Amino acid sequence: MSSWGKYKPNESGKNSWSQEDAFEKLTTFCAYQDRCPWEIRRKLYEKGIKDEAAEKIIAELVEEEFVNEERYARAFARGKFRLKKWGRNRIRMELKMREISEELIRKGLTEIDAEEYYDTLLSQTEKKWETTRESDSFKKKYKVTQYLMNKGFEMDLVKEVIEGLISDQSQ
Structure with missing residues (x-):
């Protein structure tokens, strides 16, 4: 049985x-x-x-406290960020799909430290940049941007990190 x-x-x-x-x-x-x-x-x-x-x-x-949506949203955000390296947008979308309220999604996202978030984005960008085989720099930038956007990172941060990476490499 x-x-x-x-x-x-x-x-x-x-x-x-x-x-x-x-x-x-x-x-x-x-x-x-x-x-x-x-x-x-x-x-x-x-x-x-x-x-x-x-x-x-x-x-x-x-x-009976076996189910608590706020506790769930916080644990989900922490776990998906730390283990899967997801960005805030992806985490938000996944929580919405699970019918978690916008207020609880916001509380869950507070579990992600801003500095750790930026460092994770930077390391993910560097790793993807190194592994992307593309001679055309415009296409390479596009591919890396798409990858990071799919992981749920915000466009303005992705752009900032990629521009910083490119300018560091050209010096």
Whole structure:
């Protein structure tokens, strides 16, 4: 028997949970790593629990402090910045996709130190600049800019860092 306990297949052929088992299983799911209601809703839907029943379970998880959207937004921003080297725009977009409010997104982004952010952008720019094989400097600049924009860094900062890098190399 798997660690998820007793299963019964639902209409999609996937294993489903009873409502009684769901809360217990989700406390473990949430204790392992911070989760947001959107992720819990997806997990419940996957296991055959929808609508009012799902919302009731989520409310109970929030009440018991297993789910806290501010804590989630802060942990998400810290983790994605430090581990994946994402910029603020990418983090904001991902949190919006997870239905986190703009106010909580702003609080989450305060977890990113401005100096560390700039240093990370600088090191990512230098690394990408070195690994980009392009003889045309305009095309190389474009490719590096696109890469950094896709990682979620702000255009004005990207431009500033690339210009600084180019002027340092030409001296």
